Every structure is written in C-alpha cells, then in structure tokens.
Amino acid sequence: MEIRLGGLETPQVAALLTEHLADMRRYSPPDSVHALDLDRLRTPDLTFWSLWDGAEVLGCAALRELDPSHGELKSMRTAAAHRRRGVAAALLDHVVTEARRRGYARLSLETGSPAELAPARTMYAAYGFTTCGPFGPYLDDEFSVFMTLDLTAQQPEPLSTLEP
Numbered sequence: 001m002e003i004r005l006g007g008l009e010t011p012q013v014a015a016l017l018t019e020h021l022a023d024m025r026r027y028s029p030p031d032s033v034h035a036l037d038l039d040r041l042r043t044p045d046l047t048f049w050s051l052w053d054g055a056e057v058l059g060c061a062a063l064r065e066l067d068p069s070h071g072e073l074k075s076m077r078t079a080a081a082h083r084r085r086g087v088a089a090a091l092l093d094h095v096v097t098e099a100r101r102r103g104y105a106r107l108s109l110e111t112g113s114p115a116e117l118a119p120a121r122t123m124y125a126a127y128g129f130t131t132c133g134p135f136g137p138y139l140d141d142e143f144s145v146f147m148t149l150d151l152t153a154q155q156p157e158p159l160s161t162l163e164p
Contacts, residue, residue, distance in 0.1 A: 001058065003094050007050030008038055012057040016050075017041070020077040027114040027143075036062070036075055046074065047098070051091055058082045061091040063098055066108075066136045071099045073109040076120070088123060096127070100151050108135045108148040121145060128153070 007013040017038060041048050041062060048062045059082065062074040073095055078087040099107045109129065111120050129147040134140050 001051060001053045001090075003049050003051050003090065005047070005049055007052075007057065007060065008041055008048055010050075010057070012055070013050050013060060014038060016057055016060060016077055016079055017075070019080070020075065023116075027112050027116055031141075041075060048075070049091065049094060051087055058085075059087040059091055061095050063095050063107075065102070065104075069103070069105040070135070071102065071104040071107045072136060073107055076109075083119075088120070089127075092123070092127060096149065096151070105152050106148050106150055108132065108146065110134075110138055110144050110146055113143050113145050117145075121147070 021037060036046075043064075046062050046064045048060065050060045051058045057079060059076075059078040061076045064072040064074050066072050073092070076088060076091060078085075078091075096107060109124065111117055111124070124147050127149065129149045132146050132148040134144070134146055135148070138144065138146065
C-alpha cells in the first residue's frame with residue numbers, strides 16, 4: 001500500500017470524493033456541508049494525498065495552510081470497503097507528520113456532529129485532537145464539531161497499522 005501525492009485526476013479518487021460529498025449531504029443541511037469537491041481541492045493552499053493498493057484507492061486526505069503556523073485537515077475519507085483497516089489512521093499519521101515538517105503549531109479540523117461520524121471523532125480524539133471553537137472561515141454550527149491538535153506537544157504514537 002502506498003500514499004501518493006495527488007490523485008485528483010483519477011476516476012477512482014473522483015468516485016471516492018463523490019461518495020464523500022453524498023454522505024456529507026445526507027448527514028447535514030447544505031449550509032453545514034464543508035466537504036470540498038474536486039475543483040475546490042485543486043487550490044494552491046492545499047495538498048492532497050490518496051492511499052492506494054495497486055489500482056484501488058483506499059482513502060484520501062488533504063492539508064490546507066490557514067496561516068504559517070496553522071493547518072487544517074480536509075477531505076479525510078476511507079472507501080467503504082476498507083473501513084476499520086487502518087486507512088484513515090495511516091493518512092492521519094501522514095498529514096500530521098507533514099504539518100509538523102511545515103512547522104505548524106497546530107492542526108485543526110471540522111467534522112460533522114451526526115452519530116454516523118462518531119467513529120471519525122473517536123479516532124481524532126484517540127490521536128490527541130481536542131474539541132475547540134470554530135477556526136478560519138467557519139462559524140459555530142450545530143452540525144459541526146471543531147477539533148485541534150497542538151503540534152508543539154509531544155508527538156503521539158502513530159495509530160496506523162494497515163492491514164493487508
């Protein structure tokens with residue numbers, strides 16, 4: 001399995017992101033959906049990675065620079081067939097490592113509050129993310145949960161243990 005920079009030009013990633021947007025629209029009203037489509041993922045302030053097993057995409061994640069000391073985790077998604085195998089943890093480890101390499105003091109994220117997204121919130125909390133208020137362009141919203149990770153603190157043990 002391999003984490004690759006990019007992948008937005010592939011039909012596999014396009015399908016994964018279409019699935020992601022559909023789920024986010026299913027769980028939240030339109031004004032509360034903050035997932036990015038393919039075009040919005042192609043901005044210069046954002047870096048996108050995809051995790052592959054041969055020709056199959058297993059998941060994706062992106063890192064947006066909010067300012068020189070603050071990054072945002074975006075577009076975390078694991079393909080439905082590969083959930084609970086460590087895909088998200090591997091991508092999260094990768095993004096956090098990159099955020100530290102860039103010198104960010106913190107990494108934040110917005111995720112949904114519906115019960116269907118509880119596994120994601122649990123994973124982020126296990127990694128050391130704590131709840132916080134809205135950041136960057138976000139406003140307080142009952143359908144959003146905001147979390148942040150202090151990157152100046154001791155680095156947590158990686159969560160990833162990808163299963164073949």
